[in-house]
Amino acid sequence: MSDLIRSGVIYSLCVLLLAAPVASQGQTPGEVLQQSDKVRNPGVPFKVRTELTEFRSGKAHEQARMVTFSKLDPNTGQYRNLARYVEPARDAGKALLMKDSVMWFYDPASKASVRISPQQRLVGQASNGDVMSTNLSRDYSARLATEETVKDADGAARDTWKLELEASTAAAVYLRIEYWIEKKTYHPVKGRFFADSGRLLKIAFYRSFSNQLGGLRPTEVVILDEIDRSVVTRMRFSDYESFEVPERWYQRDYLPLLPAE
Numbered sequence: 122m123s124d125l126i127r128s129g130v131i132y133s134l135c136v137l138l139l140a141a142p143v144a145s146q147g148q149t150p151g152e153v154l155q156q157s158d159k160v161r162n163p164g165v166p167f168k169v170r171t172e173l174t175e176f177r178s179g180k181a182h183e184q185a186r187m188v189t190f191s192k193l194d195p196n197t198g199q200y201r202n203l204a205r206y207v208e209p210a211r212d213a214g215k216a217l218l219m220k221d222s223v224m225w226f227y228d229p230a231s232k233a234s235v236r237i238s239p240q241q242r243l244v245g246q247a248s249n250g251d252v253m254s255t256n257l258s259r260d261y262s263a264r265l266a267t268e269e270t271v272k273d274a275d276g277a278a279r280d281t282w283k284l285e286l287e288a289s290t291a292a293a294v295y296l297r298i299e300y301w302i303e304k305k306t307y308h309p310v311k312g313r314f315f316a317d318s319g320r321l322l323k324i325a326f327y328r329s330f331s332n333q334l335g336g337l338r339p340t341e342v343v344i345l346d347e348i349d350r351s352v353v354t355r356m357r358f359s360d361y362e363s364f365e366v367p368e369r370w371y372q373r374d375y376l377p378l379l380p381a382e
Contacts, residue, residue, distance in 0.1 A: 150263035150284050154300070156307040158256045161327075162200070163334035166192040168364035171204070171252050172357040175245030185209065185244050191254040192366045197221070199260070199292065201371045202253040205379065216379060219253050220371050222292030227376040234376050239294045245354030246323045246346045250294035252356070257300070260293040261286035271301055271311060274326035274343055279303045279310050295322075309339065321347045333361040 148156075168190050175183040186208040191200045202219040206212040214229040219239065226249075227234040239250030266283045273279050279301075286298040299313040309327040316322050323346055327339035340359065346352035369375050 150265045150282070151258060153282055153302055153307065154258040154261070154263045154284060154286070155256075157300075157302045157309050158258050160307050160336065160338060161309060162191070162254050162256065163336070163338070163361065163363075164193075165334060165363050166190075166366050167334055168360075168362045168366075169358050170207075170360045172359070173244040173247050173252070174355045174357075175247075176353045176355070178351045183244055185212065187252060189252060189254070190364060190366045190370065192371075197259065199256055200254040201366075203366070203370055203379075204252055214381070216376050217249055217252075218371065218373060218376060219250070222290065224249060225373050225376070229377070232377055234373050245352055246344045247354045247356055248294065251342075251344075255294070257286060257298070260288065260290045261298065262289045263300075266299070268304075269301075273310050274328040279308075280305070281310055306337075308337070323347055329357075333358075334363060 168188060171187045171189055173185045173187075174181055185206065187204045187206055189202060189204040191202050193199075194201050201221075202217070204217040206215040216227040217237075218225040218227070218234075224237050224239050225234045226237045237249060239248060239253070241249050243249050243252060263284045263286050266285045268280075268282055270278050270280050271283075281301040281303050284300045284302065286300055288296050295314045296317045297315040297319075300309065301311040302308070303310050308330060311327070312325045314322050314325065323344050325345075326343045327341075328343065329339065329341035330337045331340050333340065338358075338361075340357060342356040344354040344356070346354070370379065
């Protein structure tokens with residue numbers, strides 16, 4: 122069925138599925154996804170510190186720390202993101218810019234910025250696109266697959282909607298995502314992320330919710346590598362801060378002029 126939907130053969134049926142209400146709350150799958158986006162992302166321009174650690178067979182193997190600046194674009198409803206490397210020392214000053222579905226990587230050693238893919242790995246199974254704030258509802262069409270009780274990262278049972286997300290714009294980092302959202306809170310619980318080939322790449326669990334910039338947000342994501350199952354990647358988010366990002370920072374030509382942390 123999913124192949125037929127992607128090819129557009131039964132487009133009209135797809136439209137009906139997308140508009141179908143979720144359970145008894147009268148919301149469409151797209152509206153549920155929008156509510157979950159609001160849990161993950163603050164509604165104001167902000168700054169956050171991100172720590173990424175790759176574990177191999179239970180031992181820390183690689184680590185990186187970054188500072189990310191995010192701001193909602195009122196014209197697109199999507200975030201513009203700028204991430205600066207802090208550690209390791211060899212990477213300090215490098216930067217990632219994601220704007221209008223395009224991502225750039227800047228290296229102060231070469232003083233050059235090159236276009237890169239958001240799917241490219243950053244640390245472990247965390248990709249460049251994973252460290253950026255995104256509204257999934259802007260880049261994916263959603264349909265309700267089922268309602269089920271699943272265990273979260275800590276083994277607690279959660280009553281969820283399971284949504285099937287299909288990429289609807291060129292900015293989507295993944296072609297397809299299976300996404301579990303807790304019914305009573307709209308908290309993201311779990312995600313399964315697929316490559317363009319259809320192969321399952323990774324499974325992510327969202328945990329350690331805390332009050333940050335006006336809402337309970339996941340401050341840790343644990344990513345299980347489905348290609349190499351000895352690899353687990355942890356992303357931690359801390360020191361959320363309301364920060365009015367200057368517009369000039371989101372220009373490729375301004376990357377060499379960014380102030381140091």
